[in-house]
Amino acid sequence: MVQKMRESMPQTPIFPSMLGSTCSGQVQPEMGEQCGDPVYQDGSLVSGSLEALIERLVPTVDYYPDRTYIFTFLLSSRVFIHPHEILAKVGQICIKQKQQLESGTEADKAKLKSFAAKIIQLLKEWTETFPFDFQDERARKELKEIAQRISQCDEENGTIKKSISQMTQNVLLALSTRGGQFQEIREKIRQPVTDKGTILKTKPQSSQKDILSVCGDPLILAQQLTAIELERLGNIYPEDLMQIISHMDSLDNHKCRSDVTKTFNLEAYDNWFNCLSMQVAAEICRVVKKKQRTRVMEFFIDVARECFNIGNFNSMMAIISGMNLSPVARLKKTWSKVKTAKFDVLEHHMDPSSNFCNYRTALQGAAQRSQSANSCREKIVIPVFNLFIKDLFFLHKIHSNRLPNGHINFKKCWEVSRQIHDFLTWKQVECPFEKDKKIQTYLLTTPIYTEEALFLASFENEGPDNHMEKDSWKTLRSTLLNRA
Known part of the structure; x- marks a missing residue:
C-alpha cells in the first residue's frame, strides 16, 4: 500500500x-x-x-x-x-x-x-x-x-x-487498516502520573530502571527515537494536515473535518513530543546523586546531537525542551558540573529568533541531502512538527482562500500542497534502523511525571533557593502526598 x-x-x-x-x-x-x-x-x-x-x-x-x-x-x-x-x-x-x-x-x-x-x-x-x-x-x-x-x-x-x-x-x-491504526494510536496515548514513592525517594535507587541502564549509547538511543518518530509519522495523512486549514474555515458539519480520527492523529503525535520532553526531565530530576545526574544530562545532550546528525529534528527539539523545563533548569549545582559547550551549539540551532532561522537552514540542508541520497539513512528528514504545523497555519492566515472575484486562490493551494507533499515524502522514508524492543518499550511505556511531580523531585535533589521556592516546595509536598 x-x-x-x-x-x-x-x-x-x-x-x-x-x-x-x-x-x-x-x-x-x-x-x-x-x-x-x-x-x-x-x-x-x-x-x-x-x-x-x-x-x-x-x-x-x-x-x-x-x-x-x-x-x-x-x-x-x-x-x-x-x-x-x-x-x-x-x-x-x-x-x-x-x-x-x-x-x-x-x-x-x-x-x-x-x-x-x-x-x-x-x-x-x-x-x-x-x-x-x-x-x-x-x-x-x-x-x-x-x-x-x-x-x-x-x-x-x-x-x-x-x-x-x-x-x-x-x-x-x-x-x-486506518481503523486499526486509530485504535492502536488511542492505546499509545500516555498521560502524566505522580509516582509518590519514586519522587520522594522511598524506593531504593538501585531497584529503579533508568535510561542509562537500558541504553548507554547516545547513537543507539537516537536511532531508536528516530524509528519511533517514523512509525508515528506513518499514521499522519495529508487529509489530517488539512484540518489545520479546514477547521478554521468549517463548512457546516463536513464529515472530513469533524472526523475525530483526523485531529486525533495530530494530537497523538503532539502527545509523543510532550511525553519525550517530560521523560527527559524525569530521567534527570529523579536521579539522587549529583554526579549521576550530571552524567544523565550529558548523555541526553549527546543523544540530541546524534538526532541532529541523523536529521531527526523533532526528537532533538523534544530533548532540548525537556532540559529547559523549569524543574531541570533550576538545578544550578548540577548544571555547573555539565560540559555545556555541546548543549549551547544545540540551542543555537534551535534559537527561536528570526523565526527559527538557524533551524530552517539546518532543515533545508537535510532536505537537500535527502534528495540526492542513495541510502535510507541519508534520506531521513523529521521536521519539528509543531513548527511545521505553525507554518501551515501562518500560510493560511496571510493568504485568502478566495480572491475578490470569487475565484479560488490556487497559488495558495500550490504552496500548501508543496509543504504537505514535502512532509509526505519525508514520512515515507523506510527506517534503516533495526528496532530494539527493550529500548522502545522503555521509551514508550515508562511513566511520565506531571509538572508538579517534576518540581517536587527537583526540590528533593537541590533544595529551594529562595522563599518563593520554599513555599512552592511545601505546597507541592502537601498536595501530592494528600492526593496520593
Missing part, C-alpha cells in the same frame, strides 16, 4: 517549477493566459472558479491532468466542498463526454475505451492517495455509480471491471 501511495503522489516537485507548465499541467491555447476561467500567469494556473477547476480535473480523450494538479486540487478542495460532491460533479462531466462520444462517429466510439481508461486511472489515484475520502458512504455511492457508467464503455473487455473491482477492494482495505 505504501508503494502504491508513493507512485500516486506527484512525481515532480511543485516548487520552484510550479511556475512552469510541466508541473501545473499543459495550458490549453484557447484558455488564454491572463483572463478567462481558470486564470494562468506565465503558463501556471493561479486561480479559477470551483467549477472550472473540477472540469480541469476530469480527463478527456486527449488530456490527462498532471499528477501534481490532481494531488493539489483533491487536497485543497476539501476546504470548499465535500469529496462526495466533487465525485458527483465528476460523474456528471463523465456522462456528457460519454454521450458525445457515443453519438459521434465510429472513430469517436473507439475513443471511448481510451476515455474510460483515463477516468479509471484518475479514480485509482484518488482512492490510493486519499482513501479516507471514501469513508463517507455518499462518496462510495458516487464512486460506484461512476464505475458502473465507465464499465459500459468497454463491456466486451473485462479489464475495466477488474480494475474497478480491485480499486474498490483496496479502498475497503485502506479504511480497515
Whole structure:
C-alpha cells in the first residue's frame, strides 16, 4: 500500500517549477493566459472558479491532468466542498463526454475505451492517495455509480471491471487498516502520573530502571527515537494536515473535518513530543546523586546531537525542551558540573529568533541531502512538527482562500500542497534502523511525571533557593502526598 501511495503522489516537485507548465499541467491555447476561467500567469494556473477547476480535473480523450494538479486540487478542495460532491460533479462531466462520444462517429466510439481508461486511472489515484475520502458512504455511492457508467464503455473487455473491482477492494482495505491504526494510536496515548514513592525517594535507587541502564549509547538511543518518530509519522495523512486549514474555515458539519480520527492523529503525535520532553526531565530530576545526574544530562545532550546528525529534528527539539523545563533548569549545582559547550551549539540551532532561522537552514540542508541520497539513512528528514504545523497555519492566515472575484486562490493551494507533499515524502522514508524492543518499550511505556511531580523531585535533589521556592516546595509536598 505504501508503494502504491508513493507512485500516486506527484512525481515532480511543485516548487520552484510550479511556475512552469510541466508541473501545473499543459495550458490549453484557447484558455488564454491572463483572463478567462481558470486564470494562468506565465503558463501556471493561479486561480479559477470551483467549477472550472473540477472540469480541469476530469480527463478527456486527449488530456490527462498532471499528477501534481490532481494531488493539489483533491487536497485543497476539501476546504470548499465535500469529496462526495466533487465525485458527483465528476460523474456528471463523465456522462456528457460519454454521450458525445457515443453519438459521434465510429472513430469517436473507439475513443471511448481510451476515455474510460483515463477516468479509471484518475479514480485509482484518488482512492490510493486519499482513501479516507471514501469513508463517507455518499462518496462510495458516487464512486460506484461512476464505475458502473465507465464499465459500459468497454463491456466486451473485462479489464475495466477488474480494475474497478480491485480499486474498490483496496479502498475497503485502506479504511480497515486506518481503523486499526486509530485504535492502536488511542492505546499509545500516555498521560502524566505522580509516582509518590519514586519522587520522594522511598524506593531504593538501585531497584529503579533508568535510561542509562537500558541504553548507554547516545547513537543507539537516537536511532531508536528516530524509528519511533517514523512509525508515528506513518499514521499522519495529508487529509489530517488539512484540518489545520479546514477547521478554521468549517463548512457546516463536513464529515472530513469533524472526523475525530483526523485531529486525533495530530494530537497523538503532539502527545509523543510532550511525553519525550517530560521523560527527559524525569530521567534527570529523579536521579539522587549529583554526579549521576550530571552524567544523565550529558548523555541526553549527546543523544540530541546524534538526532541532529541523523536529521531527526523533532526528537532533538523534544530533548532540548525537556532540559529547559523549569524543574531541570533550576538545578544550578548540577548544571555547573555539565560540559555545556555541546548543549549551547544545540540551542543555537534551535534559537527561536528570526523565526527559527538557524533551524530552517539546518532543515533545508537535510532536505537537500535527502534528495540526492542513495541510502535510507541519508534520506531521513523529521521536521519539528509543531513548527511545521505553525507554518501551515501562518500560510493560511496571510493568504485568502478566495480572491475578490470569487475565484479560488490556487497559488495558495500550490504552496500548501508543496509543504504537505514535502512532509509526505519525508514520512515515507523506510527506517534503516533495526528496532530494539527493550529500548522502545522503555521509551514508550515508562511513566511520565506531571509538572508538579517534576518540581517536587527537583526540590528533593537541590533544595529551594529562595522563599518563593520554599513555599512552592511545601505546597507541592502537601498536595501530592494528600492526593496520593
